[in-house]
Amino acid sequence: MPDQDQSHNEISGGVYKGLVIQTQEFSGSVTLTEPAPPPAAQFRAPDQWPLARDWDPLSAGTHRARPDDDGDGVPPYIERDADLEIRTRLAAAAEHGGIVLLVGDSTAGKTRTAFEAMRVVLPDHRVLAPSVGNELPPAIETIARSGVKCVLWLDDLDAYLGPGALDQQNLSDLERLGVPVLATMRTRRFEVFNAPGYEDSVSSTDPFVQQITRIGARVLARTDPIDLERTWSDPELERARRQTDARIADAVAHHGPYGVAEYLAAGPALWSEWRRSSRVGGHPRGAALVAAAIDLSRTGLAAPYRQDILVELHEHYLAANGGPALRPESLEDALTWAASVRFGVTSMLIPDADGEWNTFDYLVDQIENLKPAVPVPDFLWPLSLANSITVGDLMSVGVNAAEAATEVSYQVAEEAWGPLVEAGIPGAMYNLGVLLLEVGRGDEAKTWFQKAAEAGEMTAAFNLNILLRREGREDEAQQWNRLAAESGFAPAQYQMGFEFDEAGQTEEAEKWYRLAAEAGEANAACNLGNLLNNTGRPDEAQHWYSLAAEYGDSLAAFNIGLFHTSAGEDEKAEYWYRLAADRGSAEAAHNLGAYYDRIDRVSEAEKWYRRSVDGGFSGAASNLGNLMGKLGRTEEAAEWYRRGAEAGDHDSVLRLGLALAVAEQTGEAEDWLRKAMEMGSAMAASALGELLATAGRFNEAIRCFVMAAKAGLPDAAYNLGAIFAQTGRPSRAKRWYRQAAEAGDAEAMRNLALVLHEEGHEKEAIRWLVMAAEAGEPGARALLRDITSGF
Numbered sequence: 001m002p003d004q005d006q007s008h009n010e011i012s013g014g015v016y017k018g019l020v021i022q023t024q025e026f027s028g029s030v031t032l033t034e035p036a037p038p039p040a041a042q043f044r045a046p047d048q049w050p051l052a053r054d055w056d057p058l059s060a061g062t063h064r065a066r067p068d069d070d071g072d073g074v075p076p077y078i079e080r081d082a083d084l085e086i087r088t089r090l091a092a093a094a095e096h097g098g099i100v101l102l103v104g105d106s107t108a109g110k111t112r113t114a115f116e117a118m119r120v121v122l123p124d125h126r127v128l129a130p131s132v133g134n135e136l137p138p139a140i141e142t143i144a145r146s147g148v149k150c151v152l153w154l155d156d157l158d159a160y161l162g163p164g165a166l167d168q169q170n171l172s173d174l175e176r177l178g179v180p181v182l183a184t185m186r187t188r189r190f191e192v193f194n195a196p197g198y199e200d201s202v203s204s205t206d207p208f209v210q211q212i213t214r215i216g217a218r219v220l221a222r223t224d225p226i227d228l229e230r231t232w233s234d235p236e237l238e239r240a241r242r243q244t245d246a247r248i249a250d251a252v253a254h255h256g257p258y259g260v261a262e263y264l265a266a267g268p269a270l271w272s273e274w275r276r277s278s279r280v281g282g283h284p285r286g287a288a289l290v291a292a293a294i295d296l297s298r299t300g301l302a303a304p305y306r307q308d309i310l311v312e313l314h315e316h317y318l319a320a321n322g323g324p325a326l327r328p329e330s331l332e333d334a335l336t337w338a339a340s341v342r343f344g345v346t347s348m349l350i351p352d353a354d355g356e357w358n359t360f361d362y363l364v365d366q367i368e369n370l371k372p373a374v375p376v377p378d379f380l381w382p383l384s385l386a387n388s389i390t391v392g393d394l395m396s397v398g399v400n401a402a403e404a405a406t407e408v409s410y411q412v413a414e415e416a417w418g419p420l421v422e423a424g425i426p427g428a429m430y431n432l433g434v435l436l437l438e439v440g441r442g443d444e445a446k447t448w449f450q451k452a453a454e455a456g457e458m459t460a461a462f463n464l465n466i467l468l469r470r471e472g473r474e475d476e477a478q479q480w481n482r483l484a485a486e487s488g489f490a491p492a493q494y495q496m497g498f499e500f501d502e503a504g505q506t507e508e509a510e511k512w513y514r515l516a517a518e519a520g521e522a523n524a525a526c527n528l529g530n531l532l533n534n535t536g537r538p539d540e541a542q543h544w545y546s547l548a549a550e551y552g553d554s555l556a557a558f559n560i561g562l563f564h565t566s567a568g569e570d571e572k573a574e575y576w577y578r579l580a581a582d583r584g585s586a587e588a589a590h591n592l593g594a595y596y597d598r599i600d601r602v603s604e605a606e607k608w609y610r611r612s613v614d615g616g617f618s619g620a621a622s623n624l625g626n627l628m629g630k631l632g633r634t635e636e637a638a639e640w641y642r643r644g645a646e647a648g649d650h651d652s653v654l655r656l657g658l659a660l661a662v663a664e665q666t667g668e669a670e671d672w673l674r675k676a677m678e679m680g681s682a683m684a685a686s687a688l689g690e691l692l693a694t695a696g697r698f699n700e701a702i703r704c705f706v707m708a709a710k711a712g713l714p715d716a717a718y719n720l721g722a723i724f725a726q727t728g729r730p731s732r733a734k735r736w737y738r739q740a741a742e743a744g745d746a747e748a749m750r751n752l753a754l755v756l757h758e759e760g761h762e763k764e765a766i767r768w769l770v771m772a773a774e775a776g777e778p779g780a781r782a783l784l785r786d787i788t789s790g791f
Helices: 083-096 110-121 133-146 168-176 187-193 198-202 234-241 246-254 260-264 267-276 284-299 307-321 331-339 361-368 380-386 391-404 407-422 426-438 442-454 458-470 474-486 490-502 506-518 522-534 538-550 554-566 570-582 586-598 602-614 619-630 634-646 650-662 666-678 682-694 698-710 714-726 730-742 746-758 762-774 780-788
Strands: 098-104 126-128 150-154 180-186 349-351 356-359
Touching: 083 098, 083 110, 083 180, 098 110, 098 187, 110 180, 133 150, 133 168, 180 187, 234 246, 234 260, 246 260, 260 267, 267 361, 284 307, 284 331, 284 349, 284 356, 284 361, 284 380, 284 391, 307 356, 307 380, 331 349, 356 361, 380 391, 380 407, 391 407, 391 426, 407 426, 426 442, 426 458, 442 458, 442 474, 458 474, 458 490, 474 490, 490 506, 490 522, 506 522, 506 538, 522 538, 522 554, 538 554, 538 570, 554 570, 554 586, 570 586, 570 602, 586 602, 586 619, 602 619, 602 634, 619 634, 619 650, 634 650, 650 666, 650 682, 666 682, 682 698, 682 714, 698 714, 698 730, 714 730, 714 746, 730 746, 746 762, 746 780, 762 780
Parallel strands: 098 180, 126 150, 150 180
Antiparallel strands: 349 356
8 A cells, every 4th residue: 555645635537426324334336537638728818818798609609590681690598487596696606606507408508598697697707718628727826816807617517527627626726716617518418427316326235336427426516507498488488479580480480399499509400300311312321421420429539520430430320221222322412411501500510620520419419318328339439449549539438438338348448548547547547447347357446446546546545445345354445545535535534434433433523524524525514414413513513414405415405304393493394305305305205295294285295295105215105095094085095005015114014904904804904914013013913913802813812912012002901801801811801901900991990890899809999990980981980889889
């Protein structure tokens, strides 16, 4: 292991994504890093950055629309429903720093909407719009040195996420400098970086078989993205109808299932035309050329693409669609068709310098959004690798090939990272370790993780710690984890906190949790809240719960809800439960259902109970069954009890048994009540005893009643007394009648008095009869008179 004094306090490449420890087990995952950008270009001075009020929307990246009569390719802006939220958050970011991220499909209008927000809210800010991600570090230095008032514009955010670009540290520096970051991102790319449900996947039984994620995951974990819908709402369409621009009027009239911005950018038209063209009488060769360019983009090879590559590749696509039988046009006609501008807007293939071609990104987006997913053909991976020249291409093709997860693509990924590993790039060593782990070469993976860690890649140090723990090599694992933690790697700091917490060393646990939480580790903030709350510091706990909730942690939001519930602040609790439920917490959904149930908002209670059960919290099934029972929907109640019971919920098992007993389905009722009894339910034991006693199975019934009576159920004690009295065992009847009587059962008091009277214990019998009469037991007074008169 390297000497810790020589460790690098930096994270080269990706950041570990997925460490979640909320209860008793530690689990982890490994991730791939995003491509490393090329060396930074000379950075411009701030006085050359445009002012927001003067900047051009096309320069900002807005899709060109059909030109009007004056040749203007930018139609008037139509107010979007999200404008208020975007502009409010952008103003807050301008005050305190932070990132405002718009997520949506290609041509949903993200760039234009963000641009208009910036121009309205920050007209006097300079716009920093880097062309590559590694311009960010020198730009941040420039901002710190000059104090320029600026906004960082990152259209297509994923292009700026990577080592030496926008990472957690640089984002923190921007926040410290008060620089607002305004960014856009295509939905598909956001999902790749920030795959939903990862908390469940990383705590699976095999935490290493994971979806490969990207370096930007930790940056995106600190954002609260604003979704911009592709299709427009009725209010948005109404605002568009009030515009006089002929292009907008045409879009509103003809957009059909598409968004207005999408229609204006000609996306649907080009998509439909391309999809229809692989036929006789169409443009099958042109369509094949476009398909080749689209899939090249999906391999991670950066555009533009040489024409000879497209020509070579397109033959595969043409042959797959029918080949000569399609009567394909000439290559010249095919290129002319693919490059023809539609509606004065754009073309499927967009010419670049030196006979190279770009792809209309809308088509790439649409292919990636198809369900089921369309894989990149295996024959494309080696060719894409052969044309990868830059470090960025090699890294990106390697990542995309690894994600494709075929035998061919795995081999290409390993070959892509080979030269980078030889060059000593830590991120490539780390990625190679991940790949080797995925294909079952664990020993080799550990070797590369160690090399990457020794070169300063703390994600590798952390993953090495996980692997060593799995082998029982705890001491070595702890050394690597401490190295990562002391180098500032938040998941490792979180693990340190967790281990000290488990060992009862709360001061050390608090220190490490706090470091991880301050670095943006949501689960550390949540566990720190738990620790503070459990040590009598609830006010401090609330701060960290709130921070964890801001990071997107559902458990933290749930805990805040519990805090407000215990304080009797139901309305505040409702807000936090709803937030946690919207983030996927089934328990929060259950608590919402219980809250609405208490205040008789039945339809909402039913909705949230159902959502809780569907989310995997079986305990909600019992309450939903109870709700159905109160509404007289007994068959539905039984079905919900059954669903919960089959999922193992103890209360549902009991409720189902009771419901079946009431419905006189005694055989099945007995089975479920017996299961509930075995789970420790005294009520089930008592109910099963009654079922068996009714059937004359007294010996079995006695065993059930004894369990229930020993658990303190007066009815079970009474029933034991009745059985023993009926079967001629008065001394045993007396014992159980007495237990029920002492618990306040008036009928047991009367029956105990009768047994005592028959044994000649008159005074004690009279005392119990008096108590029974005072408790309202019918006939107790008459029996008392009979006994006292010499009966």
